[in-house]
Amino acid sequence: MYTTHPDAESALRETLALARRSPFYDAHLKNAEARSLAELPALPVTTKEHLRRSTPHGMIAVPREELWHYHESTGTTGEPIACWYRKEEFRLMGESVGRWFPEWTAGKIFLDRFPSFAPISFCIESALQLQGGCHIACGNLSWDVPFPRALEFLRALRPQIMACLPLEMFLLRELALLLGIDPRQELDSLEMAVLAGAPVPAAMRRIVERDWRVTVREIYGSNETLFLGASCARGTLHLDTRLFVAEVLDPETLHAVEPGRPGVFTLTHLGPKAMPLVRYLTRDMIRVVPCACGRPEPAVELLGRQDEIAEYGGKRLYTSEILDCGYRLAEAHGSRVFFAVLRERDVVYRVEIEGGSRAVDPAAVRAASEALGVPVAAQGARRGDLLDPTALLRTPKIYKPGQIADWRKPGRKPASIMEALLEWPKMSLSTALAVLGRIVRTGLERRRLSRG
Numbered sequence: 001m002y003t004t005h006p007d008a009e010s011a012l013r014e015t016l017a018l019a020r021r022s023p024f025y026d027a028h029l030k031n032a033e034a035r036s037l038a039e040l041p042a043l044p045v046t047t048k049e050h051l052r053r054s055t056p057h058g059m060i061a062v063p064r065e066e067l068w069h070y071h072e073s074t075g076t077t078g079e080p081i082a083c084w085y086r087k088e089e090f091r092l093m094g095e096s097v098g099r100w101f102p103e104w105t106a107g108k109i110f111l112d113r114f115p116s117f118a119p120i121s122f123c124i125e126s127a128l129q130l131q132g133g134c135h136i137a138c139g140n141l142s143w144d145v146p147f148p149r150a151l152e153f154l155r156a157l158r159p160q161i162m163a164c165l166p167l168e169m170f171l172l173r174e175l176a177l178l179l180g181i182d183p184r185q186e187l188d189s190l191e192m193a194v195l196a197g198a199p200v201p202a203a204m205r206r207i208v209e210r211d212w213r214v215t216v217r218e219i220y221g222s223n224e225t226l227f228l229g230a231s232c233a234r235g236t237l238h239l240d241t242r243l244f245v246a247e248v249l250d251p252e253t254l255h256a257v258e259p260g261r262p263g264v265f266t267l268t269h270l271g272p273k274a275m276p277l278v279r280y281l282t283r284d285m286i287r288v289v290p291c292a293c294g295r296p297e298p299a300v301e302l303l304g305r306q307d308e309i310a311e312y313g314g315k316r317l318y319t320s321e322i323l324d325c326g327y328r329l330a331e332a333h334g335s336r337v338f339f340a341v342l343r344e345r346d347v348v349y350r351v352e353i354e355g356g357s358r359a360v361d362p363a364a365v366r367a368a369s370e371a372l373g374v375p376v377a378a379q380g381a382r383r384g385d386l387l388d389p390t391a392l393l394r395t396p397k398i399y400k401p402g403q404i405a406d407w408r409k410p411g412r413k414p415a416s417i418m419e420a421l422l423e424w425p426k427m428s429l430s431t432a433l434a435v436l437g438r439i440v441r442t443g444l445e446r447r448r449l450s451r452g
């Protein structure tokens, strides 16, 4: 059990008393009691399914007048989980995030690609409100700022910090190279990439730091729990246990695992009050690891989702291992782009390779197989077949909804509300043929892979 809250015992009592005001915990904790941290493991765990069944109002522990934000979290089934917050939660998150990032200060420009329906964007904004810094909130799931525009922001607005999903660093780089822009030369204002939303394995961090000449820092959190931790200057992720009690539990027995063994990260809030969670199984697999930075908060390796563990004859593969191997394999072929197919008996990596050759390096494949401990095969793919950056240039352009078009003016001549609202990109014959070729090749490859 891990916590660095300065007064964890009384914060826990407060959380439990508050949680019981919600319809869910009123029933869930009816016959259970924990008077101290030591007794916390006696309480029943809370699962995502509990949250889902309590959606939309069953988890709320405060009067409705105190609510300020609503977000949703989607699990593997896609059924939404309601997440309610007060203003104080975001202030607390702002303070907490800020403690990890003292370099976010006035004068810094912060390009934030997290969608605003994910509360991480507001945690970042709260930190900037407290510490200074200019927030460009341009989520990647909105059509307001498509990828080419984000690239233009990087060039013209010269931000020092960018926050995004880990893969976006690769998407933007591919797009930049397509447009003849060298990120290391022309997008050189960036100092820090703040990545969140997926594991950042060591090989990936190394490649991003080299490609962009930045320091990679991680933020860990989720919509239902808010901020959970960040990486230190050494690049190791730490849990921010001032905000909660952390347990690492065996997924089957729900008993605490030995430090260093993988287990499900389970938390009990010691700060958030609108929707406090007690022994909440996040379904994230983590492992407590050593870190020499000297921070008191436990250092962990984020291994991936519990639901995404791949079993191979008793050997468990975690998302972070599969990704780490993929990046190493791609790197060995002078590439960044790969796609892993998990089959019955092996893992097949499709790797984009520059130039005419599709040949893979057998030594690199052997190294990947040894690292994963399962059979690995690899296939070369053409540049653009796994990640086509030109597709990022083909997103529709969105206008304000309108019912009037003045055809006397130069430019577009829409004849319906839909045409006035959306302009779909036109494809040249050669682009259409390239896209068609890719669809056919991917389809053939899928048939070949599925034959085993």
Ligand SMILES: [Zn+2]
Residues within 6 Å of the ligand: 232, 233, 234, 235, 236, 238, 291, 292, 293, 294, 295, 299
């Ligand atoms: Zn550290």
